[in-house]
Amino acid sequence: MTLLWILIAAAGLVLLVAGTSLRVVQEYERGVVFRFGRVRPGTTGPGLALLAPVADRMQKVSMQVVTLPIPAQDGITSDNVTVRVDAVVYYRVVDPVRVAVDVQDYGSAILQVAQASLRSIIGKSELDDLLSNRERLNQGLELMIDNPAVGWGVHIDRVEIKDVVLPESMKRSMSRQAEAERERRSRVITAEGELQASQQLAEAAQVMAANPAALQLRLLQTVVEVAAEKNSTLVLPFPVELLRFLERSTPSGGPLTTQNGSSEPVDGHPEHAG
Numbered sequence: 001m002t003l004l005w006i007l008i009a010a011a012g013l014v015l016l017v018a019g020t021s022l023r024v025v026q027e028y029e030r031g032v033v034f035r036f037g038r039v040r041p042g043t044t045g046p047g048l049a050l051l052a053p054v055a056d057r058m059q060k061v062s063m064q065v066v067t068l069p070i071p072a073q074d075g076i077t078s079d080n081v082t083v084r085v086d087a088v089v090y091y092r093v094v095d096p097v098r099v100a101v102d103v104q105d106y107g108s109a110i111l112q113v114a115q116a117s118l119r120s121i122i123g124k125s126e127l128d129d130l131l132s133n134r135e136r137l138n139q140g141l142e143l144m145i146d147n148p149a150v151g152w153g154v155h156i157d158r159v160e161i162k163d164v165v166l167p168e169s170m171k172r173s174m175s176r177q178a179e180a181e182r183e184r185r186s187r188v189i190t191a192e193g194e195l196q197a198s199q200q201l202a203e204a205a206q207v208m209a210a211n212p213a214a215l216q217l218r219l220l221q222t223v224v225e226v227a228a229e230k231n232s233t234l235v236l237p238f239p240v241e242l243l244r245f246l247e248r249s250t251p252s253g254g255p256l257t258t259q260n261g262s263s264e265p266v267d268g269h270p271e272h273a274g
Contacts, residue, residue, distance in 0.1 A: 023049045023058050031058045032100040043096050061096035065157060068107070070114045072165070075122030083130065084165040085122055089114050089145060095153030103152045110149055114159075117144035130164050137161060 024047075025031045031044030034057045044058065051058060072086040091110060093099050099106050121141050122130070129137060138159050146156040166174075208214045 021051045021053045021056075023051060025049055025060065028064050029060045029062055030096040031060055032096050033058050039097060039101055059100050061093055061099055063093055063096070065090055065092045066107070068111060068114065070111070070118055072163075073115060073118045073122065075119050077122060077125055077127050077130065079126045081127045081170060082167060083122065083127065085118060085130065085161060086163055087114070087118055087141065087159060087161045089159050090157040091149065091154050092157060093153060094155045098151075098153030106152050106154055109152065110145065110154060110156075113148055114141075114145050117141055120144065127166075127170075130161070134161050 023031065023044075025044055027046045029046065031049055033040045033044060033049075033051065035052065035055050043061075049058065068089040068091065070087040070089060072084045074082070074084050076082055089110065093106075103109055118141065121137055121144070125137060138161060141161070142156055142159040145159060149156055208218065
């Protein structure tokens with residue numbers, strides 16, 4: 001009976017030692033081993049890791065890409081506009097040993113650096129850059145965060161500015177500016193259209209002046225188009241050529257016929273027909 005209890009105690013001791021000396025490292029993790037407080041060179045890869053009981057302690061470090069939202073930061077741009085900007089940082093660990101040794105909480109450290117860098121970017125930029133030139137600002141913000149992060153064994157993959165919140169008064173001003181710009185473009189386009197139309201009409205007038213038959217054809221075409229609308233009344237202009245013909249055929253100073261049938265000369269002296 002005593003031997004049985006001894007075997008049970010030995011088995012329990014073996015299981016306890018095995019439980020404290022065996023660790024499972026996932027595929028996306030790396031293990032940093034400390035032996036009596038001193039870090040061992042290299043890291044433990046994925047799989048089953050064997051540790052020395054009591055002497056070794058393992059700290060697991062994730063190698064996955066981490067998405068870190070940056071809370072919205074209030075700031076004043078270089079052209080004195082108050083804005084609120086938020087962003088997101090994508091980073092990953094490249095040196096697990098430095099992450100475990102050189103910095104206590106690398107995630108919190110990167111967040112603080114990102115907030116300070118974002119406020120600095122806001123103060124150095126103009127409002128138009130924040131709204132339309134975000135790619136360059138993202139690159140500058142990435143460099144500002146990556147400089148201290150490299151010393152911690154962390155690499156910044158990408159930084160994106162998500163949203164820029166403007167005051168309501170500024171939104172109304174920009175809306176009025178955009179409306180005025182659209183109105184200006186509309187007037188310019190209308191003026192250009194009228195200029196082109198006037199040039200075409202002037203060329204058409206020159207062609208018709210050189211060829212009177214073209215004017216008559218245009219008149220007939222207009223009559224056909226008006227008649228196609230099934231109008232009850234059709235008004236035709238008096239041909240200018242007929243007036244010119246009558247003017248040429250009437251001699252200067254010739255008699256004019258009055259309403260009673262008598263003819264009077266142009267100078268006012270009556271003439272009676274025999």
